[in-house]
Amino acid sequence: SKSNSYANTTLMKVDGVRTREDAAWYFGKRVAYVYKAKKEVKNSKFRVMWGKIRRAHGNSGVVRAKFRKNIPPRAFGAPCRIMMYPSSI
Numbered sequence: 001s002k003s004n005s006y007a008n009t010t011l012m013k014v015d016g017v018r019t020r021e022d023a024a025w026y027f028g029k030r031v032a033y034v035y036k037a038k039k040e041v042k043n044s045k046f047r048v049m050w051g052k053i054r055r056a057h058g059n060s061g062v063v064r065a066k067f068r069k070n071i072p073p074r075a076f077g078a079p080c081r082i083m084m085y086p087s088s089i
Contacts, residue, residue: 007070012080017061026053030083031065033075
């Protein structure tokens, strides 16, 4: 497409979230993108990139997440883990 994609804000589709109101519960929650690297660091080949869910995107439950370091393009469409903290309940 003619429009550029910028990796500093990532769109995420959360399972079971269909409305903007449902997505609001996830605002501020931490997101972990876990991936496997070739070189072992601290006895593990798994690495994590941390982010935070910031706001909704549209009306169908998609959210915007911002990561500390921009996630690489190979992570687009890959699964992420959403942590249930920090909690506002």
